[in-house]
Amino acid sequence: MNPINSQSQRTPLWTPSQDDVQTSRMFDFARWVSNRNGRQIADFRSLHSWSVEYPEEFWRGVWDYFDIVASESADVVLDGASMPGARWFPGAKLNYAENTLRAARSRPEAVAIRGEHESGEPTRLTWGQLESQVASVARRLREIGVVPGDRVAGVLPNIPETTVALLAAASVGAIWSVVNTDFGPGGVADRFAQIEPKVLFTVDGYEFGGKLRDMTDSYQALRGVLPTVEHLIVVDQQPVGRVGQLPVDALRYSEIINSPAEPAYEQVSFEHPLWILYSSGTTGKPKGIVHSHGGVVVEFLKALGLHAGLGPTDVAYFAVATTWMVWNMLVGILLTGATIITYDGAPTFGGPQKSLDLVAKNKATFFGTGAGVLTMIERSGVVPNVHQDFSALKSILVTGSPLPDSTWDWVYESVSDNVRLGSDSGGTDITSAFIGSNPYQPVYRGEIQGPYLGVDAQSWNARGERVWDEVGELVIAQPLPSMPVYFWNDADGSRYRSAYFDMFPGVWRHGDWVTQLSDGPFIVHGRSDSTINRGGIRMGSADITHVVDQVAGVSASMVIGAELAGGDYYMPLFVVPDPATNLTDELRARIVTAIRDEISPRYVPDEIIEAPAVPKTRTGKLLEIPVKKLFQGADPSSLNRATAEDAEVLDWYARTANEYTARKTRPSA
Numbered sequence: 001m002n003p004i005n006s007q008s009q010r011t012p013l014w015t016p017s018q019d020d021v022q023t024s025r026m027f028d029f030a031r032w033v034s035n036r037n038g039r040q041i042a043d044f045r046s047l048h049s050w051s052v053e054y055p056e057e058f059w060r061g062v063w064d065y066f067d068i069v070a071s072e073s074a075d076v077v078l079d080g081a082s083m084p085g086a087r088w089f090p091g092a093k094l095n096y097a098e099n100t101l102r103a104a105r106s107r108p109e110a111v112a113i114r115g116e117h118e119s120g121e122p123t124r125l126t127w128g129q130l131e132s133q134v135a136s137v138a139r140r141l142r143e144i145g146v147v148p149g150d151r152v153a154g155v156l157p158n159i160p161e162t163t164v165a166l167l168a169a170a171s172v173g174a175i176w177s178v179v180n181t182d183f184g185p186g187g188v189a190d191r192f193a194q195i196e197p198k199v200l201f202t203v204d205g206y207e208f209g210g211k212l213r214d215m216t217d218s219y220q221a222l223r224g225v226l227p228t229v230e231h232l233i234v235v236d237q238q239p240v241g242r243v244g245q246l247p248v249d250a251l252r253y254s255e256i257i258n259s260p261a262e263p264a265y266e267q268v269s270f271e272h273p274l275w276i277l278y279s280s281g282t283t284g285k286p287k288g289i290v291h292s293h294g295g296v297v298v299e300f301l302k303a304l305g306l307h308a309g310l311g312p313t314d315v316a317y318f319a320v321a322t323t324w325m326v327w328n329m330l331v332g333i334l335l336t337g338a339t340i341i342t343y344d345g346a347p348t349f350g351g352p353q354k355s356l357d358l359v360a361k362n363k364a365t366f367f368g369t370g371a372g373v374l375t376m377i378e379r380s381g382v383v384p385n386v387h388q389d390f391s392a393l394k395s396i397l398v399t400g401s402p403l404p405d406s407t408w409d410w411v412y413e414s415v416s417d418n419v420r421l422g423s424d425s426g427g428t429d430i431t432s433a434f435i436g437s438n439p440y441q442p443v444y445r446g447e448i449q450g451p452y453l454g455v456d457a458q459s460w461n462a463r464g465e466r467v468w469d470e471v472g473e474l475v476i477a478q479p480l481p482s483m484p485v486y487f488w489n490d491a492d493g494s495r496y497r498s499a500y501f502d503m504f505p506g507v508w509r510h511g512d513w514v515t516q517l518s519d520g521p522f523i524v525h526g527r528s529d530s531t532i533n534r535g536g537i538r539m540g541s542a543d544i545t546h547v548v549d550q551v552a553g554v555s556a557s558m559v560i561g562a563e564l565a566g567g568d569y570y571m572p573l574f575v576v577p578d579p580a581t582n583l584t585d586e587l588r589a590r591i592v593t594a595i596r597d598e599i600s601p602r603y604v605p606d607e608i609i610e611a612p613a614v615p616k617t618r619t620g621k622l623l624e625i626p627v628k629k630l631f632q633g634a635d636p637s638s639l640n641r642a643t644a645e646d647a648e649v650l651d652w653y654a655r656t657a658n659e660y661t662a663r664k665t666r667p668s669a
Contacts, residue, residue: 066305088295112334194488203237543599
């Protein structure tokens, strides 16, 4: 490929001032490290080099700099550096919730959470109120028999009470898991049935898109697919009569929090499970990815405290649903002492710029979002800074997918020309980022500034050689504390190893195509597998086609998600109708309804295309990845037609991809 220009030939969109750098939390940490360890750290590159060359010094430094609360400390930081298998801070005892709520001791009257809704009055929880509610819910969990290691699940929107439920479960040492309320019973079952929760939190109703969503009629179906649930706890926030009756055995959140309790935090090991997130489920049901109390605490303090630079004077908002791991990061911001904003409404309620309206209204200093949200606002023609004041906003973090080039420019033209726009990339796998922004370096269009501290991120070719200025696989060459402690129901660790270590044994291969520039920054080109990645929330293609294939009139189906030039994303669904029939508008409508009801509206495809067959290998494996590459511009001659069950079917997809490319590039009339 052609070499990419060096940084000296690129024009920055934003450059930090000397004051920006020297007042940052990362700069203060670097100075603290220099004084403590006698290191000479002049810039970000030297700080990062130290963090990966001396990982034990670095992670001990994070622990001590942020004064992590622990009942027992660890003499050793890292016991073995193998992947998988590394053990971090063995012997340490702590609790994620206790560390999250420490501001309740020093600033009990300060606001911890601002809860925003579509039309209801905003709610506010001070740090003292937040800790009190967590203590009451945790005590009730203990009273109904929840013990460390039990699973507590939630089907909840992004409201303050969801944060309380997570922290209460963590206080007890239980394992938390949550999905958003747009998931149907099938999607909930695929995730929660395998973890066998004892308690299920849900909500009586909430506003979305200008309508009241009554959740009470979903309880029976949810309990039907989750037979292990012994107790249903309902966040009863709607006035009497607006929603249906609650079951007689349901526990009301309002009654639980009206019974005061003393905070009690179960002291657990560093690697004790905190929550379960889920893989995309490309080859089956979503895999449960288990993260630890200690790993999340140190990772979030590094990512949100140092890279994002958040602290007690900040107000932070992530435009996010609870299913996405970024919601966990939103809650994690509380570890820094900052105020967070939750919002349970539609992202376009009142206009496409709703998220930025919330930023301006609350004078947020930090805004996190998926790339699709900013691109949607840009394409709507809205110029937010004409009507809104973003003078408080210091940084925007974009994640989930690459940001189109035009949107980088639009942010500086239409939101703020004095904001650090960062594009960070990581995943559910580590509940954080591998590469992203920092306060030291300029912002360049389409680029990620560099690896996170402590992350030995590299680009490798298929031979396992490090490459620069060319596309390669993103790998992580050293262990991290927030790598999963294990996968759920994976006793021998085989699924864990195959997920990350099959291609390069002992080295984490993440599944992203990246280019690392010779001067450090990264460019992310998209997923290197067949995972569907809509707005940062991964979904296995098989999850979608399983639902589609059950629709009457559908013989077979295949879906792909193609990352295109300029940051666009195209998700077509190919449908093979029953013999002697066609793909009618009525059948299309029923397919869309099935996806909305059984999975989520998020995964409704961009286009539903009638196909002669789905392409398979001679051994019956679906050829999703080759088709995806065709839509991303791969030459059809690169296809290995000999491996196809029916080469003519593969040729049809090549022609369809070519027609799509021609249509997309054709000038508008």
